[in-house]
Structure formats: C-alpha cells, structure tokens
Amino acid sequence: MSEILSKKEIEQFVLNGFVRIENAFSQEIADAVLDILWNDLPCDRSNPSTWTEPVIRLGMYTQQSFVESLNGKKMHLIFNQLIGKDRWIPCRNVGTFPVRFPSVQKPNDIGKHVDASFAGNDPNNYFEWRVNVKSKGRALLMLVLYSDVSENDAPTVIYEGSHIDVAKLLAKQGDFGLSFMELASKLDDLPKRKEVYAMGKAGTVYLCHPFIVHSAQPHSGTIPKFMAQPPLLLRDELSISDSTVGYTPVEQAIRLALD
Template sequence: MPYLSDDDKTFFRENGYLVKHDLLSEKQLHDALDVVWQNLDCDRNNPQSWIDAGPNHPRIGAEPAIRATLYESPVFPMAEELVGHGKLSSNTNPGPHFRFPTGETDWKMPTHGHLDGYYTPTNGVPKGTVGRFQVGASFYLNNVVHKGGAFTIWPGTHIQAAEYFKKHSLLTFKGGNANETFDMPDPVEITGGPGTVCFWHGQLMHTGAKNCAEEIRMALITRLTRKDNNELLFEFPEDIWANYDGIN
C-alpha cells in the first residue's frame, strides 16, 4: 500500500515540498540521538552548554543508527514514490545539519535562501562544478518550534528554477544565490516534532533560520539522486517532471 496519496503528490508538484509527521519510530529516534550526543561538544544534561556549541555537521552519517532513519523508515520509500520505485540510489547518507541556540531573542524570518549543489568556500562542493539531485529530505530528531532554527523553504521556486535553467547555465548562480533572479514568495518555516520530515524538490530555494529557542535544532538532511543522475545532470526537458516517474 502506498504511503503518499494523490493529494500529497499534487501538493509536491505545485509547491515543491511535502511535510509528513511521525515517520521515525521511538527506537530509531532514541538510537540516533545517542549517536548525536556522543559527537557534540556540549553536555546533554546542561542546556546552558548548548548555546553556540557545535559541531554543526558532525561526521556521523555512516553510523548504522543514522542510516536507519532513512533506509529503515518510510522516508526512502516515500521519496521513491515521487521519483519512481527502483530509480533512486541508496549510496547517500543522512547528514547532520544542526543549529545551536544563540541565546538571543531577536528573530526574523529569513529573507534569503539558496539552491543546493553550488560551490561555497565551506560546503565541500568543488569549485567550478554543480551538483543536482531529485529529492531532498530534512528530518527532525527532536521538537523544532517557531523561531527554533527551522528548515525554511520558498514554495514554488522549484518551477521557476526549472524554467530558468532551460535557457541558462546551471553555473549561473554563485553559491546557489538566486534571490535576485526569482520572484520570491513568502517563506514557510517547517516546524514539527521528532520524526517530522520535509521532502523537497532538488531545485527548491531553502535555508535554515536563526535559532532563538532553547533546544538544538537537530536535523538530518539527505539529497537523493536517480541512479542515472550523471546522464541527466544538464538535461532540462520541457516537462519538468519527466524524470519523476512517481508523479508524472
């Protein structure tokens, strides 16, 4: 029985994202959090030590408990329902993307986002190259509230990006900054409890907000590509959903 309804797929097509809750079991959350806390420079039992702590991206993606959140949960099968069963590579790991409390109260909704896959001095993408993927998934290991560093998206910008790249080079935007080129709608802050997952189109503008809450925003993010992604990297068919067999 499929996880996603026709309405879910229509929402994803139109908005470029889809939020689902409670996709991780209590055991998966417990085991993943144990790994996380073993790799943070702060005390699990002392919230004051969480302020401006780190690291933001501990290298734990290959740990079995972290991989299980993607491959032993409904997350990967749901992504397959968008792109097509058997079409996605399983060679990627979920990467931690944490936002630690700032201890500040001055919060504003983000005004600028970015596209993934572009070089910046700190993100590990080789200069002069660009990456591309079909579906991203951002999943929370703990409760993420308003003003708590939530994953933030700009609905519909995936369609603008697809149309833009039919006529322009993928390398157009430095650091994935398309804010001055696209007609940016109001952003949407993705909040939710442990096990909340936001699926998003690989060319959706997004960012992480400032964390003015008390909790660490513990998010895992994965970028899922088709097995034939290298052949599709510079292809932008007239039908932007041509390579999304699950919803085309």
C-alpha cells in the same frame, strides 16, 4: 500497499515543491541518533551555559540508527512515487548536521540557497558544486527532524513554489548548469514566495524538490535543534523531455517551468 502519498499530496509536491511526512521513523530511532550526536558535541547536554555557539556542524554518520531513519518501507515507497522505481539510491549516511543552539549570536549560514548536486572544477569546494536543469545526481532534498521543532527552534524556511522559478533559471544554462554561488546570487531576484516553516515532531521528514529555495534561521527557543539535510541521490539524471513512459512528479515540476 505500494502507494503512500495521495493524489492531492503528489499535486502539492509538484506545485509547492515539498511534501511533509509524519512518523517517517520512530522516537526510539530519533533518541538513538541524538545520543550519538550529543556524545560528539563539544558541550554538555544538561548544561545550557556550555552551548556557546549558534551552530555546530557534525557529520557524516553511517551508524544503524541513522541509516534506518531513512530506509523504512514507507519511505522507500514514497521515493518510488516521487522519483520512480529503481531510479534512486538508498541513503547510506544522512549527511551533515547543522546543530542549532539558542543564541543571541547570529549564525553565519542563514542565506537563501539551493543545494548543489554535482562536483565542479574543485570537488572539495562545495561553493563550486553545481546544479543543472536535469538535477544531475540529486533526486530530492530531505529535511529530517531528529528533535521536535517549533517555530522558535530555528525551523528551516522553505520558499513554496520556488523550485519552479529555479527550474526556469536553470533551463537557460545547459547541462553544466550553475554553481552553488552563481545560483545563490540570483535568488533574491526571483518572485516573492510564501514562507513555510519546516516544523514537526522528531521523526518528521520534509521531502523537497531538489530545486527548492530554503534558508536557515536563528534559534530563539530553548532546546537545541537537530536536523539533517541529506540528498536522495539519483542513479542517473531526470528525464524532462521526449519521454515515452511519462514523467514522475519530480520531473513534472520541472516541466511546469519549461512550458
């Protein structure tokens, strides 16, 4: 069993920029993760009156339950299908958690963006991090649900097919690419794309092309939302031209923009 995704799912990833994986990890793993995260939050799990902020960021987590959630055999086989065997680096942490709480207060981080993948002049300033057309350093964006997420629970908005628009932008920018902020400033001028909400049960993972445009939303539900959005790291960079061995799905998507 070396292939998990069907041919249709691969085609969906190439054209739409994401594929939804259900039951990527167990409820037990999700529960173990939530226990650790709640322990680190400055509020009471059982008392909603203490949930006074719309979003609180936590990270980085390397405990076993976090690492296990993204390193099951199923996920590794899918990574091989999308990126190629031995071309990605297994996750050893799951990045930061923007924990979202029900709130009438608008969070300050809900703009459209594309996650950057390599450091710019100031490695400590994420807004100066960069992204280039070969997606140096980043194989995938992963939206990992550790709590159940319905349409009221601030699901991340994925702009279907936007990765191709972004690849066209980046193709003109060479190896140095664009900074996080430079790219973000251009996203509203891109073609209008269908909005898909990243919803599902705990254990659902959306594997997204590294160039996918996405945005956070305010939380209008009742249960706090726990999601991580780590990169799957690339060992090198993608091959988007002159390949003698063909192109993986994540590379094929970029090549659609170059034609």
